[in-house]
Amino acid sequence: MSIQEINETLQQAIGQQVTVELEGNNRFPVLTPFTMDDGDHYNIVLRGQEGQQNWVITDEGETLLHLSYWMDYNSLKKGTRQQVIERVLGQYGIDNRDGELRLEIKYDELSSAIFTFLQALTRVTDITYLSREQARATFLEDFRELLRTTVPEERLTFDYNHPRYDRQRIYTVDALVNHRDVPLYIFAIGSNDRCRDVTINLHTYKTWKIEYQSVAVFEDQKSISRDVLARFSDVADKQFSSLVSSEAQIVDYLKKQLGTSDN
Amino acid sequence: MIKLTDEAIVALIHESKQLPSGYRETLIGSKMKKEDIHKRGDLKVIGADGNTFYIKVRISTLNVLNFSVILGYEPKETTSLFLLRRYNGKSHEHTNKIEGHRFRDFHIHYATERYQARGFAEETYAEVTTLYSDLGGALNCFISDCNFLFPSDEPLPLF
Numbered sequence: 001m002s003i004q005e006i007n008e009t010l011q012q013a014i015g016q017q018v019t020v021e022l023e024g025n026n027r028f029p030v031l032t033p034f035t036m037d038d039g040d041h042y043n044i045v046l047r048g049q050e051g052q053q054n055w056v057i058t059d060e061g062e063t064l065l066h067l068s069y070w071m072d073y074n075s076l077k078k079g080t081r082q083q084v085i086e087r088v089l090g091q092y093g094i095d096n097r098d099g100e101l102r103l104e105i106k107y108d109e110l111s112s113a114i115f116t117f118l119q120a121l122t123r124v125t126d127i128t129y130l131s132r133e134q135a136r137a138t139f140l141e142d143f144r145e146l147l148r149t150t151v152p153e154e155r156l157t158f159d160y161n162h163p164r165y166d167r168q169r170i171y172t173v174d175a176l177v178n179h180r181d182v183p184l185y186i187f188a189i190g191s192n193d194r195c196r197d198v199t200i201n202l203h204t205y206k207t208w209k210i211e212y213q214s215v216a217v218f219e220d221q222k223s224i225s226r227d228v229l230a231r232f233s234d235v236a237d238k239q240f241s242s243l244v245s246s247e248a249q250i251v252d253y254l255k256k257q258l259g260t261s262d263n
Numbered sequence: 264m265i266k267l268t269d270e271a272i273v274a275l276i277h278e279s280k281q282l283p284s285g286y287r288e289t290l291i292g293s294k295m296k297k298e299d300i301h302k303r304g305d306l307k308v309i310g311a312d313g314n315t316f317y318i319k320v321r322i323s324t325l326n327v328l329n330f331s332v333i334l335g336y337e338p339k340e341t342t343s344l345f346l347l348r349r350y351n352g353k354s355h356e357h358t359n360k361i362e363g364h365r366f367r368d369f370h371i372h373y374a375t376e377r378y379q380a381r382g383f384a385e386e387t388y389a390e391v392t393t394l395y396s397d398l399g400g401a402l403n404c405f406i407s408d409c410n411f412l413f414p415s416d417e418p419l420p421l422f
Contacts, residue, residue: 031356031367038372038384041356043329060325061300062354068321069333069346070384073298099299100325221343241343 018114020046030057034118036066037128042121044114053106057117061100063124070128072247079145080138081127081244092120139219142243143188147175150254155179165208171201177257184257185212188243190219192228199228202235213237213257217250266345266385267336269376275336275347277410278310284414290320290332291398300324308411317344318405322398329354330398332405346386347374348409350401357389366391369401371408 017033028046035041043062048055064076075081089095094117095102101121105113147156160176161169177184185205187198202214214237218224221241224232233239238253240246267275283306288294290304304320315337323329330352335344349372351357358365360383372386379385395401406413 033358033365035358035360037387039358039360039387039389040351041358043355060329060354061323062326062329064299065301065321065323065329065331068298068301068303069319069331069349070344073301073303097300099301245343 030114032114032118034122036125038069040066042118042125044117044121046110048107053108055105055107055110057103057105057113059101059117059121061098063101063121064099067125067127071245075244075247076127079142084127085124088120088123092116094120139190139243140188143174143217146243146247146250147177147186147254150251151175151177151258155258160185162205162208162210165210171204173201177254180257180259182211182213184215184254186215186217188217188219189224191223192225195224195228195232199232199235202232206235215253216240217243217246219243264382265376265379266338267374267376267379272347272374272376275310275314275316276334276408278312278314279410279412280308280310280316281412282306282308282406282414284416286318286414287402290318291322291402295320295322297324315339320398320402323354326352326354327397328352330401332398332401334405334409345374346372346384348372348405349386349389350392350395350405351389352398352401359388361388369393369395371404 019031021029021031023029026047026049028048030044030046032041032044043059045058045060046055047058064073067073067076076085085096089101093103095104101124103113103117103120144158155178157176157178158174160173161167161171166172173185174188175186177186187201189195189198198216205212214235216232216236216239218239218241221229221239240250240253243250285294286306289306292304295302295304300323302322302324304318306318308316308318310316317333317335317337319331319333319335321331321333332350333346334348335346337344351370351372353367353369356365356367357370361377361381368391370389371392372389374385375388378387392404394404405411
């Protein structure tokens with residue numbers, strides 16, 4: 001089989017995988033074989049008028065909307081995830097117009113622009129993996145930022161040590177929320193080792209017979225080994241499985257604990 | 264990794280779930296919250312067996328066929344949602360990656376053990392449906408399929 005035959009076979013096969021339909025006025029959905037993790041295909045729509053040079057490729061907001069099935073939508077608009085999305089879109093010249101991803105093109109650029117747009121969408125949806133990998137470096141930073149924006153400054157202390165029982169500063173609480181009947185001891189847990197340390201801390205606090213309510217915010221609870229998590233769960237009060245996907249629930253919980261909830 | 268077996272998924276779907284008064288306003292009515300070019304409605308519901316469920320509704324303001332009505336289950340030991348069902352519009356194509364079926368129509372996603380075992384998202388399998396053609400119809404279908412009980416002080420919606 002010659003290289004020319006292979007080329008022709010591939011070009012024909014790939015070409016048949018991409019089709020365009022007409023729906024409504026000057027709206028052309030582009031159907032491609034590329035899918036997200038859940039089997040749903042990327043939504044790509046061409047908008048433009050026959051004979052005109054200026055066209056737009058848009059996802060009609062579907063890509064970021066889709067991510068909101070698994071992640072808090074607001075978490076895509078701040079911190080590391082926002083930076084990653086902005087960088088990807090910037091690299092491909094794509095605008096984010098209130099959640100709609102758009103690429104303005106000349107009609108002559110259509111075929112290459114479709115691939116560019118698809119590649120950008122693929123990288124944006126990879127944010128679900130980035131949230132576990134790239135965001136790791138900023139987990140503690142994100143954790144602290146979330147508390148700073150939710151808890152009044154006068155009620156929040158980072159890196160707290162009990163003044164009577166822990167003068168050597170060994171059993172540190174990542175964040176203390178005070179001025180309530182029972183203080184909240186909040187821990188950021190990003191690894192097995194940290195989970196073991198916090199388990200020991202909680203056991204130690206119990207021996208001190210102090211009153212507190214513990215809250216654990218995991219970077220990704222699924223990454224903690226079963227045995228470590230089981231021992232931790234025996235002594236922990238409230239747990240949130242992921243800072244990224246549970247952000248709205250964490251804020252809601254803290255507001256209720258602070259007595260500042262809207263509900 | 265298999266988080267829930269098919270039997271556990273069926274049991275959770277069959278668990279009766281009481282809808283609160285005003286659920287429709289919250290989920291698809293005037294109490295929906297706007298986020299950029301999307302609107303969303305969210306409700307937490309405790310089932311008869313004490314399990315925690317979340318209803319999540321999403322719809323695009325650019326394309327009314329781009330919507331989703333989702334039933335999420337929150338296991339007791341975590342806050343990570345397991346998506347049991349998802350009722351989608353027909354704004355996009357879908358492919359069942361194991362069976363190779365590809366379609367563009369209104370469709371319902373089902374959590375399955377076999378897709379979890381292959382490492383896909385639990386609700387990757389989907390089937391075409393003719394039971395609804397808009398968001399309101401999808402919510403009605405969702406309520407009926409997932410064993411939700413209507414609030415006693417509200418009239419039943421007209422199907």
